[in-house]
Amino acid sequence: MPKKKVKPKGFRLDLLICAGTGCVSNRSFKVKLALEKEIAKRGLQNEVRVIATGCQGFCERGPIVIAQPDAIFYQKVTEEDVPYLVEEHLIKGRPAKKLMYVPEKEALPIPRMSDIGFFKHQRLIVLRNRGRLDPENIEEYIAFDGYSALQKVLTSMTPEQVIDEIKRSGLRGRGGAGFPTGLKWELCRAAEGHPKYIICNGDEGDPGAFMDRSVLEADPHSVIEGMLIGAYAIGAQKGFIYVRKEYPLAVKRVNIAIKQALEYGLLGEDILGTGFNFFIDVVQGAGAFVCGEETALMAAIEGKVGRPRTRPPYPVEKGLWGKPTNINNVETWANVPVIILRGAEWFSSIGTEKSKGTKIFSLVGKINNTGLVEVPMGITLREIIYEIGGGIPNNKEFKAVQTGGPSGGCIPKEYLDLPIDYESLTAVGSMMGSGGMIVMDEDTCMVDVARYFLNFTQQESCGKCVPCRLGTKQMVEILNRIIEGNGKEGDIELLESIGKNVKLASLCGLGQTAPNPVLTTIKYFRDEYMAHIKEKKCPALVCKALISYVIDPNLCAGCAACAKNCPTKAITGEPKKIYKIDQTKCIKCGICLTICPPKFGAVKKVTPAI
Amino acid sequence: MQKIDNIIKQFKEKKIDLIQVLHHIQSEYNYLPKEVLEYVSKSLRIPLSRIYSIATFYAAFSLVPRGKHLCTVCMGTACHVRGAPSVLNRIEELLKIKPGETTPDNKFTLETVNCLGACALAPIVVIDGEYYGQTTVNKVDKLIEQYAKEESKT
Numbered sequence: 230m231p232k233k234k235v236k237p238k239g240f241r242l243d244l245l246i247c248a249g250t251g252c253v254s255n256r257s258f259k260v261k262l263a264l265e266k267e268i269a270k271r272g273l274q275n276e277v278r279v280i281a282t283g284c285q286g287f288c289e290r291g292p293i294v295i296a297q298p299d300a301i302f303y304q305k306v307t308e309e310d311v312p313y314l315v316e317e318h319l320i321k322g323r324p325a326k327k328l329m330y331v332p333e334k335e336a337l338p339i340p341r342m343s344d345i346g347f348f349k350h351q352r353l354i355v356l357r358n359r360g361r362l363d364p365e366n367i368e369e370y371i372a373f374d375g376y377s378a379l380q381k382v383l384t385s386m387t388p389e390q391v392i393d394e395i396k397r398s399g400l401r402g403r404g405g406a407g408f409p410t411g412l413k414w415e416l417c418r419a420a421e422g423h424p425k426y427i428i429c430n431g432d433e434g435d436p437g438a439f440m441d442r443s444v445l446e447a448d449p450h451s452v453i454e455g456m457l458i459g460a461y462a463i464g465a466q467k468g469f470i471y472v473r474k475e476y477p478l479a480v481k482r483v484n485i486a487i488k489q490a491l492e493y494g495l496l497g498e499d500i501l502g503t504g505f506n507f508f509i510d511v512v513q514g515a516g517a518f519v520c521g522e523e524t525a526l527m528a529a530i531e532g533k534v535g536r537p538r539t540r541p542p543y544p545v546e547k548g549l550w551g552k553p554t555n556i557n558n559v560e561t562w563a564n565v566p567v568i569i570l571r572g573a574e575w576f577s578s579i580g581t582e583k584s585k586g587t588k589i590f591s592l593v594g595k596i597n598n599t600g601l602v603e604v605p606m607g608i609t610l611r612e613i614i615y616e617i618g619g620g621i622p623n624n625k626e627f628k629a630v631q632t633g634g635p636s637g638g639c640i641p642k643e644y645l646d647l648p649i650d651y652e653s654l655t656a657v658g659s660m661m662g663s664g665g666m667i668v669m670d671e672d673t674c675m676v677d678v679a680r681y682f683l684n685f686t687q688q689e690s691c692g693k694c695v696p697c698r699l700g701t702k703q704m705v706e707i708l709n710r711i712i713e714g715n716g717k718e719g720d721i722e723l724l725e726s727i728g729k730n731v732k733l734a735s736l737c738g739l740g741q742t743a744p745n746p747v748l749t750t751i752k753y754f755r756d757e758y759m760a761h762i763k764e765k766k767c768p769a770l771v772c773k774a775l776i777s778y779v780i781d782p783n784l785c786a787g788c789a790a791c792a793k794n795c796p797t798k799a800i801t802g803e804p805k806k807i808y809k810i811d812q813t814k815c816i817k818c819g820i821c822l823t824i825c826p827p828k829f830g831a832v833k834k835v836t837p838a839i
Numbered sequence: 840m841q842k843i844d845n846i847i848k849q850f851k852e853k854k855i856d857l858i859q860v861l862h863h864i865q866s867e868y869n870y871l872p873k874e875v876l877e878y879v880s881k882s883l884r885i886p887l888s889r890i891y892s893i894a895t896f897y898a899a900f901s902l903v904p905r906g907k908h909l910c911t912v913c914m915g916t917a918c919h920v921r922g923a924p925s926v927l928n929r930i931e932e933l934l935k936i937k938p939g940e941t942t943p944d945n946k947f948t949l950e951t952v953n954c955l956g957a958c959a960l961a962p963i964v965v966i967d968g969e970y971y972g973q974t975t976v977n978k979v980d981k982l983i984e985q986y987a988k989e990e991s992k993t
């Protein structure tokens with residue numbers, strides 16, 4: 230399938246610059262302008278082309294420029310680096326060494342993208358077009374076999390055959406719960422009612438997960454093509470893509486893609502002359518986490534307050550405006566065209582017994598190589614964190630990885646060799662969720678993390694059902710008092726008891742999973758809770774009420790940096806002499822710790838508080 | 840009001856739903872003014888209570904005017920573990936407001952967001968659509984000072 234070195238006539242080189250949210254935030258568009266200017270200045274505008282692509286995934290190293298056809302990887306390219314890059318790579322024809330990636334603790338750079346650990350261990354299916362095409366140009370998608378799966382389906386397959394293919398592939402929903410996609414389509418096709426609707430759930434609410442944003446930004450046509458195939462299989466003529474308001478670039482690119490697909494006759498009436506009609510509308514969310522839940526999302530599309538309702542009836546029977554509706558998330562839809570083109574057998578040969586294909590994870594937190602990674606199901610956490618992620622920064626020790634967003638749990642280091650799939654993650658108390666993977670090191674307090682997630686779900690609870698509305702509130706209050714040093718004997722047991730009830734009795738997925746971060750941190754890190762409650766200690770030195778800042782008199786060089794920057798004037802002393810923190814005035818903002826020159830390292834945190 | 844009439848027309852033609860109507864109004868006025876909502880309610884024969892319930896349910900909408908500069912601090916998980924709470928604390932101190940509030944001189948509004956999906960840059964602060972990544976307490980001091988200075992020049 231991949232024709233890697235496709236290049237139109239006339240250009241000897243392509244410079245692919247990443248234009249995902251991460252790189253754009255790092256001013257990649259300015260770098261693009263500078264590159265174009267410099268190339269024109271050198272008279273190379275007819276030989277070298279600069280193309281803005283979707284997200285490359287290695288966001289930590291942005292802005293990223295890849296020189297094709299040799300796939301040389303340049304990282305952290307600034308406007309100032311542009312003349313150097315053009316001079317070395319384009320004029321002298323040798324790689325610009327200074328801009329290459331050097332792995333942590335190594336001396337030599339790695340020139341080629343495919344040799345870099347971060348990329349080497351990935352298996353790209355959904356992200357097949359990542360960084361190699363301009364997402365705002367439909368012709369580039371078509372050049373990489375785009376819309377040929379649609380053509381295959383419309384001209385040589387019946388809807389039943391399409392459903393059968395997806396069923397046999399073993400594809401399961403990538404939004405979290407992992408429901409078999411083919412089965413869902415079959416149920417929706419069989420359901421009575423007309424018209425039928427298709428929805429793409431792009432309300433990627435889990436904090437720390439951004440693969441759907443990336444897919445919509447980098448390859449919007451793959452999602453549209455997937456939806457078209459689904460619509461044909463189910464018998465729908467109208468679809469909606471629901472995107473979070475927080476993703477303005479994704480909204481823009483999806484709208485451009487829809488417009489182009491309409492112009493090319495790949496969307497709209499009588500698609501490819503086959504008589505099949507399909508239209509897509511884009512709906513922007515308005516900032517409510519619960520709208521990622523399917524019934525709440527449908528309420529939002531109808532223009533109502535996004536509160537979930539009881540199921541059954543499931544959306545496949547009674548969905549949007551009471552009509553049969555098939556809802557899948559962005560990543561699921563993007564898998565569909567590849568499965569149709571390459572076949573169910575090929576797809577099901579990747580992954581584990583029950584979880585087929587790949588999954589995209591967003592690897593974030595205390596990790597060297599932050600970014601998006603697509604890996605086959607069944608890979609171990611250790612491979613993801615150490616081989617792809619490059620381990621933990623600053624020689625710190627790995628403590629836990631949190632998967633599944635606010636619905637998931639924290640997995641400790643005992644399970645680093647766990648092969649990841651839907652079932653194995655559930656077995657250890659977490660879940661696949663949308664694929665957020667937040668790595669935590671020894672400096673992360675697990676009680677604080679649990680409180681963070683619960684606080685999140687409590688605020689995002691829509692308030693409809695009592696267990697979620699009041700249960701999460703009670704749990705947050707207990708966690709708050711533990712963190713503030715007022716924890717009591719029995720608090721842990723109380724948290725466990727309320728948590729179990731909230732899980733059992735809540736109406737929708739939000740409440741049913743909200744206690745997971747608390748329950749898993751209690752299960753695996755009970756001693757940390759105990760230290761907070763009994764000894765009033767925060768072992769990770771995070772919880773403000775349980776720590777104090779002090780200046781080590783043996784290390785202080787009397788530079789006065791801390792005293793100058795202290796907002797409450799709590800630090801006193803004279804230059805060249807030892808400084809001291811007045812604990813009654815200190816508000817524990819931590820500025821002194823960040824400002825103390827590393828060569829002295831005199832400011833320290835201690836627990837319990839003085 | 841002509842722009843509002845256009846939006847209302849789109850709604851009547853069923854091209855957009857009520858949430859999108861509010862999005863349009865907010866991008867026009869920077870918030871949802873009471874008079875405009877009343878006008879929409881009358882023209883569309885939708886009870887004001889329903890409009891109010893939507894405007895207050897979704898985090899994106901504001902019923903009070905927002906400041907000239909919108910400062911958004913990402914409180915996503917990646918930002919949280921990399922120190923977003925202390926960055927937020929510092930901005931609260933500098934602007935002397937809490938999230939959701941606007942400075943008395945109407946210059947800054949402070950907001951938090953659950954996740955911007957740009958976790959590699961954590962912790963992130965966005966001011967007027969411009970992303971500032973890997974922020975620290977020291978960096979935001981300079982950042983806010985820079986915006987405040989520009990403000991005093993104009």
